[in-house]
Amino acid sequence: MLWNCTKKNEPKPKVGTYSIVLDGSGAPVCIAQTERVEIKNFNKVTADHAYLEGEWNGIEA
Numbered sequence: 001m002l003w004n005c006t007k008k009n010e011p012k013p014k015v016g017t018y019s020i021v022l023d024g025s026g027a028p029v030c031i032a033q034t035e036r037v038e039i040k041n042f043n044k045v046t047a048d049h050a051y052l053e054g055e056w057n058g059i060e061a
Helices: 002-007 047-052
Strands: 018-022 028-033
C-alpha cells in the first residue's frame, strides 16, 4: 500500500524491481519481480482484488 511506503519512508514500488519473499520465520524463499503497479483510492479497490491479495476475511468476492 502506498500509505505504508510513505509511513516507513520507503520508495514506491516500480515495474521491473526485484523483491526477496520471506517465509514466516524470515528465511528467504524466492525472488519476485514487479510486473505492474496500480495506485487507486481505497474505495476503488474491488472485492476480487482484496481477495486475491489475501484480504478475504469478511469479504464476499
